[in-house]
Amino acid sequence: MQKIKAIRIEKTGGPETMALREVELAGPKPGEVQVRAKAIGINFIDTYHRSGLYPVALPSGIGMEAAGTVEAVGDGVTHLKAGDRVAYASGPIGAYAEMHNVNAGTVAKIPAGVSDEAAAAMMLKGMTAQFLLRQTFRVEKGQTILWHAAAGGVGLIACQWAKHLGATVIGTTSSAEKAALARAHGCDHVIDYTTEDVAARVKEITGGRKVPVVYDGVGKATFMGSLDSLAPLGLLVSFGNASGPVTGVDLGILAQKGSLFVTRPTMFHYMAKTPTAFQEMAAELFDVVAKGAVKIEVNQRYALGEAAKAHMDLEARKTTGASVLVP
Structure with a gap:
């Protein structure tokens, strides 16, 4: 166990329900990796979890995506190692934290030339764009x-x-x-x-x-x-x-x-279609970004403790492009 800072919600409601707490984080379980966040993505789905529109078990962390480095790997994880630059966009929720344990199967290595902020900002939004444009309705x-x-x-x-x-x-x-x-x-x-x-x-x-x-x-x-x-x-x-x-x-x-x-x-059903679906979706996303066909722009940055302000700005339509929390 180690102590980290993380955003927690103890009841559903407005942005004020989120608070920065010191919590204990265990090591990664089998099949998981522990990621130290460099940048954390902010998404509308986070407001749904916070408000109760999408129910979560309380008390709870919040957040679905981040980019950073692998701190430790659980048993059975072979494709990632400590020190790898990675990004994820999946559960369990709790990405608004200095570190988080996530399913290794839904973690992608960040290619050279893509910044941590861009990776954090692109995963959930970009993977959403991928399944919507390329799978739900294949745009031609x-x-x-x-x-x-x-x-x-x-x-x-x-x-x-x-x-x-x-x-x-x-x-x-x-x-x-x-x-x-x-x-x-x-x-x-x-x-x-x-x-x-x-x-x-x-x-x-x-x-x-x-x-x-x-x-x-x-x-x-x-x-x-x-x-x-x-x-x-x-x-x-x-x-x-x-x-x-x-x-x-x-x-x-x-x-x-x-x-x-x-x-x-929902993205998560598309990610679960096959064992390799997540990695294939991420690869296509990184490819269009690497080609310059899709540019990722981070237009708002907030400290981890400013998560409530970030949500207020998002819900008030004050933001454009991507927003990130910086631990």
């Missing part, structure tokens, strides 16, 4: 797609990646500043969803055809507009709840609006 050259919150952490990565794949990318944002950011990161068209009718603009941009897929991490506020932006037989990929969860949906509306499909995927 010549297609037009709609991505909500294009200036967000996942959005900036995904829009660059979709553009690299040859798609025409329509993004939505909430301000002129974020619209400029989205354009600089792959969006061919940007819609301000606070002042414009998204579905009407999508119809106008596509000459009435609409789009085969909408990626919606916003949730409640954009759900109907997303459905109305889809071409017949189109797919709505609902992967987040930034504005609150979608509830009370009459499935008949999918028939009325064009025999539409809706899916609510």
